[in-house]
Amino acid sequence: MRVGIVGLGLIGGSFAKAYHESKDWEVYGMDSDKRILDLALLAEDLDGVLDETTISQCDLLLIALYPQAVIEYLEKNAPYISKDTVVIDCGGTKRKICEAGFQIAEKYGFTFIGGHPMAGRHYTGYKYSLANLYDGMAMVIIPKTCDDMNWLEHIKDLLKPARFGTVTVTTAENHDKMIAFTSQLAHVVSNAYIKSPTAREHHGYSAGSYKDLTRVAWLNEVMWTELFMENRDYLTEEIRFLREELKKYQNALEQQDFEKMRELLREGKERKVEVDGR
Amino acid sequence: MRVGIVGLGLIGGSFAKAYHESKDWEVYGMDSDKRILDLALLAEDLDGVLDETTISQCDLLLIALYPQAVIEYLEKNAPYISKDTVVIDCGGTKRKICEAGFQIAEKYGFTFIGGHPMAGRHYTGYKYSLANLYDGMAMVIIPKTCDDMNWLEHIKDLLKPARFGTVTVTTAENHDKMIAFTSQLAHVVSNAYIKSPTAREHHGYSAGSYKDLTRVAWLNEVMWTELFMENRDYLTEEIRFLREELKKYQNALEQQDFEKMRELLREGKERKVEVDGR
Numbered sequence: 001m002r003v004g005i006v007g008l009g010l011i012g013g014s015f016a017k018a019y020h021e022s023k024d025w026e027v028y029g030m031d032s033d034k035r036i037l038d039l040a041l042l043a044e045d046l047d048g049v050l051d052e053t054t055i056s057q058c059d060l061l062l063i064a065l066y067p068q069a070v071i072e073y074l075e076k077n078a079p080y081i082s083k084d085t086v087v088i089d090c091g092g093t094k095r096k097i098c099e100a101g102f103q104i105a106e107k108y109g110f111t112f113i114g115g116h117p118m119a120g121r122h123y124t125g126y127k128y129s130l131a132n133l134y135d136g137m138a139m140v141i142i143p144k145t146c147d148d149m150n151w152l153e154h155i156k157d158l159l160k161p162a163r164f165g166t167v168t169v170t171t172a173e174n175h176d177k178m179i180a181f182t183s184q185l186a187h188v189v190s191n192a193y194i195k196s197p198t199a200r201e202h203h204g205y206s207a208g209s210y211k212d213l214t215r216v217a218w219l220n221e222v223m224w225t226e227l228f229m230e231n232r233d234y235l236t237e238e239i240r241f242l243r244e245e246l247k248k249y250q251n252a253l254e255q256q257d258f259e260k261m262r263e264l265l266r267e268g269k270e271r272k273v274e275v276d277g278r
Numbered sequence: 279m280r281v282g283i284v285g286l287g288l289i290g291g292s293f294a295k296a297y298h299e300s301k302d303w304e305v306y307g308m309d310s311d312k313r314i315l316d317l318a319l320l321a322e323d324l325d326g327v328l329d330e331t332t333i334s335q336c337d338l339l340l341i342a343l344y345p346q347a348v349i350e351y352l353e354k355n356a357p358y359i360s361k362d363t364v365v366i367d368c369g370g371t372k373r374k375i376c377e378a379g380f381q382i383a384e385k386y387g388f389t390f391i392g393g394h395p396m397a398g399r400h401y402t403g404y405k406y407s408l409a410n411l412y413d414g415m416a417m418v419i420i421p422k423t424c425d426d427m428n429w430l431e432h433i434k435d436l437l438k439p440a441r442f443g444t445v446t447v448t449t450a451e452n453h454d455k456m457i458a459f460t461s462q463l464a465h466v467v468s469n470a471y472i473k474s475p476t477a478r479e480h481h482g483y484s485a486g487s488y489k490d491l492t493r494v495a496w497l498n499e500v501m502w503t504e505l506f507m508e509n510r511d512y513l514t515e516e517i518r519f520l521r522e523e524l525k526k527y528q529n530a531l532e533q534q535d536f537e538k539m540r541e542l543l544r545e546g547k548e549r550k551v552e553v554d555g556r
Contacts, residue, residue: 118483138483138484166482178476178479178480180476182476182485182487183485183488186490192523192524194546194553196459197519198456200552201456202460205396206396206460207460207461209398209464209468209494213468213490214554217546217547217549217550218547218550221547222540225540229536232531232532232534235531236532239527241473241474242474242524243521243528245473246466246470246520247521248470253507254510262500264469265497268469269495272469272496273496274478275472275478
């Protein structure tokens, strides 16, 4: 089996290393930065370069670029992709990519599937990529239709070397709605939280909760701006909702309403148990 | 040496276990729940019960109760406390407790110091307490005056069995301001975050950032309401500030202002590096 990997950043690099560990697979890679490609070749994480020839021999093509670049890549390279190839992208938002991907795939006869590996690290780039980044993590896939269970099993088989814990099948709409809450809102809140003037003096006064709330404050602002803007309807709604919820706590404090504060906190506590168990 | 511990919850229980591991110390404990006290005695975490007799023999008295209960305890038991005893409370807010504590201590001749061990666990209660809960963590102490370095060294010596990583000396005002940001705001945000209707369907779509943002959503609403209300000036200010910051991201999304969004995210990223390093 052969996998082609486009974009050797944290995500693509980790796929390259994971598939390379699997004896059944040959790994072909490509990166717009020649130094990164050379590094991956020298590190022997790749079996070769993904080019117009090798791309046509791939059973699986994983595209790990920013959303807009995924579409541009597909538009340019679709003519070289075999009809037997399954193409999965790894972009953090899915509506725009899937719409374009499904269209291009239909035109050229290959299969496109939207994908989002739910894994990351604090740092980006090939040098931080790990063969076990996806171990036990969640993978979301968005096929054009999902009425053929055997075919979905085939897709899951293709993803096996990454060792995901779960593979969830959904729509682009639902993915984008969920991700606005689970990931994008978390990054916005964390990035905003750290801006309090009090943050500058926190040393000696902080434990786990500060650490958790600010862990993802450091982020790649170019990538996240693109992801946020593509998902601005859902993300705006989540920020608006959170701001309104926070206002309730603020009101309870300002009105010294003990009963209301206990109620607000109890509601959050109960929701946490309902959603995640204890 | 003898330590008395009032309140055998997570905090007091962990102190009892830590001091009990130190051969130089005898540990006397008290809890308003007789079953918890019996449990601690049966588990041999205590050398005896803290009562009107043993309290007078303590070198150190650690009070691990809710803020209001700390003051009530001191008012009732001050007559039994020896002039040689150092009393440290463990409440999460410090202005009100320190004001009362310094006054009572002056009247009865013992030493009162406000304290806040910066450690916790997701769960509360004696059964979750750990001998190593404070290992390497931060302890904040608030003495009435801090002009005698030798005497501060003596206080640090008294705290040695807990094995804190740092002991920070500050004022009640500064403590409460810092804690509003590092701990209280984190709990409010986490508790509010989980209330998004989207939370109910997050399984399969979440990775570390969701987990981090909602870790402290589960909390003891009675204790935290008391802590929040005592610190409502500083906490209100932090919530207000965060809501305003979040509004900026919301505006950038609504106006599809890519440049502004990148700028907001870059600012947060740079602040994170400034505050915590990379």
